[in-house]
Amino acid sequence: MAHAPAGSPGAARAAAGPRIGLLTSKSGPGSLFAAATENMATLALEEINADGGVAGGPVELLAADDATDPAxxxxxxxxxxxxxxxTLFLMTTSATYAAVSAALADAGVLVVQSHMNEGGGENRLRIRLGERPAGQLAAAAAPMMRAAGGRRWFLAGNDYVWPREVNAAARVILPAVGARLVGERYAPLGTEDFTPIVEAIATSGADVVLNGFVGADAAGFERQCHAMGLRERTLSLGPAMDEVTLERVGAPAARGIHGVSGYFQQLATDRNGTLLQRYRAAFGPWAPPLSTLTESVFEALHMWAAAARRARTTDPARVADEMRVGRFEFPRGTVTLDGTDRVQQRLYLAEAHGAGFTPTSSADVAG
Structure with a gap:
């Protein structure tokens, strides 16, 4: 089946049904995820429209690029x-989410961040789905220390809101389960040489590195850790480490890397098996791998459509109210929202093997 790309903003013709927007990062450090994100949005939209659309007509999706830049x-x-x-769906950095949310404060527009985030800033027209750092660390900390055979953690990441919130959660959660924090360093988005941070980690004697880098930076950091021999003595846990990023890391540097999220491409659920078949049939064997970041867009669009059908309207506020309460069966499993802006789901700790992840343990968490 041939698939046309999602539309671009500014089309002159009137839409037969509702229009929704997708803002993602087609350029800049976040661009690793753009292709799979648009693929998943396209697949969800086809399914929604094949099921009758919303509000009496087919839904039209317009896509735009934030260039990994909030402005x-x-x-x-x-x-x-x-x-x-x-309604806008964002698969961007939290910095872009915050800037867009503020800029549209009086616009009456529903803004949905589909993927993992640090939380905060929610209101009736602001929904943040996905995993939260506290839940990820609660699910992963103890098994990571067992795997590493040690309790010393080094916190590293990009110098912006999400990694800093990850490490803020780590400073609370890790000591509570017996961990010892031995260092914390940051680097700007777009950093290419992580030598000072890798050397600091080596000097600290860390057993586990909490990798708070994102996108291309996360891949570059892991490759440099491998090249400088750090992986011989430490394991790595990346809350945002996914299949797309791991593919960029490369198989030689993948050993010792772990991720923690609600979805991995290798999850053995019936719905995931069906999704992967549809994805490969639609976009071919060389389409980029799926991950929790990109698969979340597929789920968020289906949640919006289900909520709009229940509300019998696409009014942003009424649809948002419906989205916040419900139980959904997705490829990742059961996802429950109870109106508190926290998502209940099963999180998996997974170990990298080549370009994929193998789940090793799991826990049910909220947020």
Whole structure:
């Protein structure tokens, strides 16, 4: 089946049904995820429209690029709204989410961040789905220390809101389970040489590195850790480490890397098996791998459509109210929302093997 790419903002013709927007990072450090994100949005939209659409017509999706830059994200979000999108789905950095949320404060637009995030800033028209750092660390800390045979952790990441919130959660959760924190360092987005941080980790004697880097930076950091011999003495846990990033890391440097999330491509659920078959049939064997970041867009679009059908409207506030309460069966398993802006789901700790992850343990968490 041939698939046309999602539309771009500014089309002149009137939409037959509702328009929604997708803002993601097609360029910049976050661009690793763009192709799979758009693929999953396209697949979800086809399924939604094949099932009758929403509000009496097919849903149209317009996509835009924030270039991994909050200011660009605001301009593109405003352009999507001017093009008739009353709901925007963001698969971007938290910095872009915060900037867009503020810029659209009086616009009456529903903004949904589909993937893992640090939480905060929710209101009636702001929904943040996905995993939260506290839940991820609660699920992963003890088994990571057992695997490492030690309790010393080094916290490293990009110098922006999400990694800093990950490490803030780590400073609370890790000592409570017997961990010892031996260092903390940051680098700007787009860093290419992580030598000072890798050397600091080696000097600290850490057993586990909490990798709070994202996208291309996370891959570059892990490759440099491997090249400088750090993986011989430490394991790595990346809350945002997914299949797309791992593919960029490369098989030689993958040993010792772990991720923790609600979805991995190798999850053995019936719905995931069916999804993977549809994905490969639609986009071919060389399409980028799925991950919790990109699969979350597929889920969020289906949640929006189900909520709009229940509400019998696409009014952003009424749809948001419906989205916040419900139990959904997705490829990752059961996802429950109880109106508290926290997602109940099973989180998996998974170990990298080549370009994929094998889940090794799991826990049910909220948030």
């Amino acid at each position: 660009t994200g605001v301009l593109e979000a405003l352009r999507l709204v001017r093009s008739g999108c009353s």
